Amino acid sequence: MKRRTLLRHAALALPASSFLPWSSAQAALGPPPTPTAKACILVDAIGGQILLEKNADERRPVASTQKLVSAIACVESTPLDRIADVSPYDAAAEPHKMYLKVGEEYPLQSLLQAMLIESCNDAARCVARNCAGSEAAFAVWMTRRAQQLGMKNSQFKNASGLPAEGQFSTARDMSLIARAALYNKTISSIVCRHELTIARPDGRSKKLTTTNHLLRPNSPFFLPQCTGMKTGFTNLAGKCLISSANYRGRTVICVLLGSSSKYIWKEAGSLLQWGLGLA
Numbered sequence: 001m002k003r004r005t006l007l008r009h010a011a012l013a014l015p016a017s018s019f020l021p022w023s024s025a026q027a028a029l030g031p032p033p034t035p036t037a038k039a040c041i042l043v044d045a046i047g048g049q050i051l052l053e054k055n056a057d058e059r060r061p062v063a064s065t066q067k068l069v070s071a072i073a074c075v076e077s078t079p080l081d082r083i084a085d086v087s088p089y090d091a092a093a094e095p096h097k098m099y100l101k102v103g104e105e106y107p108l109q110s111l112l113q114a115m116l117i118e119s120c121n122d123a124a125r126c127v128a129r130n131c132a133g134s135e136a137a138f139a140v141w142m143t144r145r146a147q148q149l150g151m152k153n154s155q156f157k158n159a160s161g162l163p164a165e166g167q168f169s170t171a172r173d174m175s176l177i178a179r180a181a182l183y184n185k186t187i188s189s190i191v192c193r194h195e196l197t198i199a200r201p202d203g204r205s206k207k208l209t210t211t212n213h214l215l216r217p218n219s220p221f222f223l224p225q226c227t228g229m230k231t232g233f234t235n236l237a238g239k240c241l242i243s244s245a246n247y248r249g250r251t252v253i254c255v256l257l258g259s260s261s262k263y264i265w266k267e268a269g270s271l272l273q274w275g276l277g278l279a
Contacts, residue, residue, distance in 0.1 A: 038258030063232030084130035128159035191228030221265035
């Protein structure tokens with residue numbers, strides 16, 4: 001697909017109006033856990049039914065969870081075998097980074113993996129610039145695609161989720177991009193990985209380790225049913241997490257925004273298990 005077609009592309013539309021009333025299966029669930037996050041939503045990933053919500057339409061910074069939007073914009077616009085070059089602008093990204101060096105070249109696929117698994121901001125910038133010519137142009141793509149997916153309260157200014165004036169989303173909107181990401185085989189096959197090794201141009205290898213503790217087998221918060229998806233943190237946004245889980249054909253997505261390290265992993269795990277009928 002040529003990248004100019006991205007803004008016209010709407011192959012997967014999951015508008016908020018697709019959310020359905022509580023079903024008998026949902027009604028059978030016991031009392032839900034009480035989230036402390038400032039905003040939260042738990043949805044059935046297949047039918048889109050809301051299982052639980054709290055301040056779901058409150059506009060907030062969502063930090064690196066918006067890299068899921070970046071991933072959609074990248075995968076739908078540009079072949080992942082394209083070789084991407086690293087610019088000074090890319091390499092200067094802070095704070096969490098892959099330590100890309102100016103002039104290096106990577107397959108776009110490797111940068112996408114670094115961006116999603118280890119949340120590398122320099123990789124996100126490099127992806128954006130090589131797809132759209134500039135990060136600003138890429139952010140326009142992100143916002144337009146979000147609107148096509150029914151995200152009515154979102155605006156993006158960069159690919160990484162670093163603080164930017166006029167950049168925001170909501171828990172409800174982020175659940176829509178999460179559903180789109182789960183239905184994208186390329187993205188869903190990346191966000192479920194707890195680690196992955198990619199090659200650097202000089203022949204060395206780079207081991208990527210997920211920032212999602214629900215996916216780490218050696219973590220006290222490891223959840224075997226977890227299938228992804230994306231973490232985020234800035235001082236302004238607080239701890240953010242979009243997580244998904246599957247059990248016996250049922251898939252749920254949980255979005256927590258404005259949480260803290262003390263609570264987010266336990267609460268996400270509890271909400272996912274409750275949504276799956278395991279708690």
